Amino acid sequence: MKIFPLITLCVITSAHKITQLKVPLYADPRRAAELSCHFEMEDQKLHSVKWYRDTQEIFRYNPSQNPPIRLYNASGIIVQSGDCQTDSCLVRVMPPPLATRAAYTCEVSTEGPKFQIARQTKHMTVVAMPEKDPVIIGARKLVRPGEQLHLNCTSDYSLPPSDINWYIDNELQKPGVWQRTELSAPELGGLRASWRILRIVVPPTASGALHVRCEAILLVEPPVIRDVTAIVTIHSRTQLSKYVSNAGSAAGVCIFLWITLILNDFINTLMSGSL
Numbered sequence: 001m002k003i004f005p006l007i008t009l010c011v012i013t014s015a016h017k018i019t020q021l022k023v024p025l026y027a028d029p030r031r032a033a034e035l036s037c038h039f040e041m042e043d044q045k046l047h048s049v050k051w052y053r054d055t056q057e058i059f060r061y062n063p064s065q066n067p068p069i070r071l072y073n074a075s076g077i078i079v080q081s082g083d084c085q086t087d088s089c090l091v092r093v094m095p096p097p098l099a100t101r102a103a104y105t106c107e108v109s110t111e112g113p114k115f116q117i118a119r120q121t122k123h124m125t126v127v128a129m130p131e132k133d134p135v136i137i138g139a140r141k142l143v144r145p146g147e148q149l150h151l152n153c154t155s156d157y158s159l160p161p162s163d164i165n166w167y168i169d170n171e172l173q174k175p176g177v178w179q180r181t182e183l184s185a186p187e188l189g190g191l192r193a194s195w196r197i198l199r200i201v202v203p204p205t206a207s208g209a210l211h212v213r214c215e216a217i218l219l220v221e222p223p224v225i226r227d228v229t230a231i232v233t234i235h236s237r238t239q240l241s242k243y244v245s246n247a248g249s250a251a252g253v254c255i256f257l258w259i260t261l262i263l264n265d266f267i268n269t270l271m272s273g274s275l
């Protein structure tokens, strides 16, 4: 009585299928990315394997045609090569130098008359991570209250370009109209460096040190953050007077020691003379 569901199950498991789709989550715009599609035909005969980028076909393998492999450059990407084995097809694409996310689909179809299709999709995002921490220019080690600091923080090259945030003692410094993040010209692969200026006037009553942090943030999922901190010491008057009074007491100790030594000498001479 329960024979029908069993038969249905057998039909499903005997269908051809994609066993593995390898699409890197991130692709570097300076290098070709390798995508591979692994499949199992079971008892079916392969008609074709196709790769799509979003809706555009970029690759077709049709073993009964000559040449069996055809490549199609689609909207900015260059399909460098394609290669197939009996159970897999590999394609190498040079992604566009833009921070884009695209869907890559592999489609495996069986011979007629059924032309059954197995399909799988994965997304790839074009990203070039920064390799170095940002750099702060103009952070003097020592400043006086009331003095101005003109700081420039530059990020490493990346795609998309980094956004720059400044913090003073962990407090975010909102950018003024003229202090937005600026971008360099693009390098190979569309990578750009970015920088942002921060002007600080050291408060007249300030003392201690300012912890100035620059954060370069790459808005990918999850965000990639690199940062650098500069410590600026404030040369305040209170510190200066402390230093002077310390020096005074040190001199006092020296004079006291000198007098003691002279007296000692004098007493020694007296005693040796009396002997």
Ligand SMILES: *[C@@H]1O[C@H](CO)[C@@H](O)[C@H](O)[C@H]1NC(C)=O
Pocket: 071, 072, 073, 078, 079
């Ligand atoms: C794709 O573009 C590259 C570079 O422009 C070119 O060498 C290649 O022949 C193109 N391939 C096809 C199939 O048009």
Ligand SMILES: *[C@@H]1O[C@H](CO)[C@@H](O)[C@H](O)[C@H]1NC(C)=O
Pocket: 137, 152, 153, 154, 195, 197
């Ligand atoms: C900030 O530094 C970068 C890199 O050193 C430089 O290209 C840029 O011109 C500087 N910006 C300003 C306003 O000084």
